[in-house]
Amino acid sequence: MRITSLFLDESDRLNEQQIGVFGDVLVHLIQKIETKALVQLSKSLAPVNNAPIEVIRHLSRHDKIKIAGPVLTQSNRLTEGDLIEVAKSKGQGHLLAISARASLPQAVTDVLVERGDVEVCHALAGNSGAQFSEVGFATLVKKSDGDERLAERLGLRLDIPFQLLRRLLAHATDLVRSRLLAAVSPENQEQIQRALGSIANELGQKATRPCDFARADSLAHELNRCGQLTEAALVEFVKAHKHEETTATLALFSGVKSALIERLLKNMSHKELVVACRAGNLTWSTAALILKSPFAYHSISQQELNDARDAFLELSRAAAQESMRSMQVQETAKAAG
Numbered sequence: 001m002r003i004t005s006l007f008l009d010e011s012d013r014l015n016e017q018q019i020g021v022f023g024d025v026l027v028h029l030i031q032k033i034e035t036k037a038l039v040q041l042s043k044s045l046a047p048v049n050n051a052p053i054e055v056i057r058h059l060s061r062h063d064k065i066k067i068a069g070p071v072l073t074q075s076n077r078l079t080e081g082d083l084i085e086v087a088k089s090k091g092q093g094h095l096l097a098i099s100a101r102a103s104l105p106q107a108v109t110d111v112l113v114e115r116g117d118v119e120v121c122h123a124l125a126g127n128s129g130a131q132f133s134e135v136g137f138a139t140l141v142k143k144s145d146g147d148e149r150l151a152e153r154l155g156l157r158l159d160i161p162f163q164l165l166r167r168l169l170a171h172a173t174d175l176v177r178s179r180l181l182a183a184v185s186p187e188n189q190e191q192i193q194r195a196l197g198s199i200a201n202e203l204g205q206k207a208t209r210p211c212d213f214a215r216a217d218s219l220a221h222e223l224n225r226c227g228q229l230t231e232a233a234l235v236e237f238v239k240a241h242k243h244e245e246t247t248a249t250l251a252l253f254s255g256v257k258s259a260l261i262e263r264l265l266k267n268m269s270h271k272e273l274v275v276a277c278r279a280g281n282l283t284w285s286t287a288a289l290i291l292k293s294p295f296a297y298h299s300i301s302q303q304e305l306n307d308a309r310d311a312f313l314e315l316s317r318a319a320a321q322e323s324m325r326s327m328q329v330q331e332t333a334k335a336a337g
Contacts, residue, residue, distance in 0.1 A: 004041055011050055016050075019052055020052065023055050039070075045075070046070035046071045046075050048075075061086060068090070072094060072101075073101055080108060084111055087111040095116050099116070099124045099130070100123060103130075104129060105131055106133040106136065109132050110135065114139065121143055121150055122149060122153060137160055141164050144168060144172075148172075151172045151176050155168055155192065171292060180192055220251075221252065224252060234246065247265065254279040254324050255325070256324050257328065270300055273290065273291060274291070274308050275320045276324060279323070284313065291305065
């Protein structure tokens, strides 16, 4: 600490060679001193613009986050390469510390987004100094499905590409949309309104466009005959936004016609769609994916999703199948009438 104090007192008058001498001594001492002293050293040197580079690099790679954290968050002596190396090799605490830096280039955020947990993603989305590649933004938008806090933080960013903002809002709950409109700056509010208008227009076109499920039904039956129509295949249809294929597959799984599943998807209530998923013997993760999909015309909040999960788990498959048979009879009678 005496050496550190001497350096701090003289740092404004030192050249790089002299700073290097202090660095050599401190790097040698780092190997021998206790954690408490290392934490204090890290806190003392982190904000210093000309801190000894090798000392900062040693501290940033320490396994204990309370030692590495201050320099990872503050030190400008760490290069982009240093940050990427730490982000690729260390735990979530180190990633979170990097996420709090005043500025972050795209190459670093790409690694943080890929490896980071929920807390890291939230920190990045709320960091106005973080820059993201289109891939990085797309990954964050994907991770925001079912995470209202992350969706809200992403929607408030002025730099999010319009198409990704549109995708974000398409999956967001009504509560998140209203919060964003109330919180965003005037220049971003227009973009959000434009994205919402585009989504509403597309949904309106889908709602009025007649669907011909003949091709999708034929495909579903052929895949089923070959043993390839699995739940994993349905998940891929949903993720690829293949509306007809998803509808036809869920219909086949639940023992009804595609037209009935299409009606359930268009219902503002999600309750009957939950029954169809249970009748189709789907797992809850797949059922939740369908409930949140853009071609399910209702918007579902996290609380509603939790309630739907409880109802899904309490419902027996036999009871769900009986309900679907009853719905199909009513649908057929209505069409005949």
